[in-house]
Amino acid sequence: MGKTSRVVVCGMAGVGKTAVLEQLIYGNITPSTELYPTIEDIYVASVETERGTREKMRLYDTAGLPPLSGPNAGGSTQQQQQQQQLAKQLLGLTEGYVLVYDPARPESFECLLPLKRDIDKNRDKKEVAVVVLANRMRTTANTSGSGNSAPAPANLTASATLQKANNWTLREHMKHFEVNAMERASLLEPFVYLATKLSPPPNKSTFPQLSMVRKSISNRPDAAS
Numbered sequence: 448m449g450k451t452s453r454v455v456v457c458g459m460a461g462v463g464k465t466a467v468l469e470q471l472i473y474g475n476i477t478p479s480t481e482l483y484p485t486i487e488d489i490y491v492a493s494v495e496t497e498r499g500t501r502e503k504m505r506l507y508d509t510a511g512l513p514p515l516s517g518p519n520a521g522g523s524t525q526q527q528q529q530q531q532q533l534a535k536q537l538l539g540l541t542e543g544y545v546l547v548y549d550p551a552r553p554e555s556f557e558c559l560l561p562l563k564r565d566i567d568k569n570r571d572k573k574e575v576a577v578v579v580l581a582n583r584m585r586t587t588a589n590t591s592g593s594g595n596s597a598p599a600p601a602n603l604t605a606s607a608t609l610q611k612a613n614n615w616t617l618r619e620h621m622k623h624f625e626v627n628a629m630e631r632a633s634l635l636e637p638f639v640y641l642a643t644k645l646s647p648p649p650n651k652s653t654f655p656q657l658s659m660v661r662k663s664i665s666n667r668p669d670a671a672s
């Protein structure tokens with residue numbers, strides 16, 4: 448196992464970033480687990496890739512971003528913009544990103560758009576791996592409660608947001624996963640995918656093999672016998 452990849456986990460406050468990481472690494476989160484807002488935490492994990500190798504990741508759990516606008520958005524526009532930007536030193540050093548949103552809260556998806564632009568602006572031509580996680584925190588019953596089988600408004604909102612996110616991730620060439628932080632199994636696929644992207648197979652050398660070079664030299668007519 449070689450280098451350790453740095454991965455930043457980000458998204459709006461309260462979308463389940465810490466729950467995702469704690470569940471993935473320790474498997475100790477239940478719906479009654481109370482988590483407190485993160486300032487910054489670092490987790491180290493060794494994740495198996497699709498090729499069966501292991502990739503060591505340093506996962507940075509970041510403070511939640513405020514919503515872009517709306518009645519619950521706190522602070523001035525300038526302050527919001529500053530908060531929307533990830534710390535520049537993290538952006539420059541990072542090889543991977545996990546962007547988390549809750550499809551039932553469309554504003555948490557909108558938050559990811561400027562974040563991705565920031566990532567692109569700061570990646571300095573370096574390849575970065577980005578995965579987007581839709582963590583559906585609340586599952587609403589599939590009926591409006593009026594006896595018919597019409598989807599509840601919250602489900603319609605979540606479906607519309609998921610559709611938007613699908614289109615966006617396709618356009619931006621990112622992988623989009625629907626997960627549930629309460630179900631550890633749902634978290635494995637995105638992190639195995641990320642680990643695989645972060646450890647591409649070693650390139651085949653363009654130099655001829657040493658044994659082939661030796662052979663061609665000894666085959667030359669002027670080669671010493």
Ligand SMILES: Nc1nc2c(ncn2[C@@H]2O[C@H](COP(=O)(O)OP(=O)(O)OP(=O)(O)O)[C@@H](O)[C@H]2O)c(=O)[nH]1
Pocket residue numbers: 459460461462463464465466467477478479480481482483484485486509510511512582583584585627628629
């Ligand atoms: N039922 C349910 N609750 C969840 C889920 N994900 C997170 N929670 C709960 O929602 C609350 C907030 O989750 P966090 O993981 O702290 O969210 P966060 O995005 O890290 O929040 P910040 O640190 O404030 O940015 C916690 O009490 C979690 O237990 C989920 O998928 N389902």
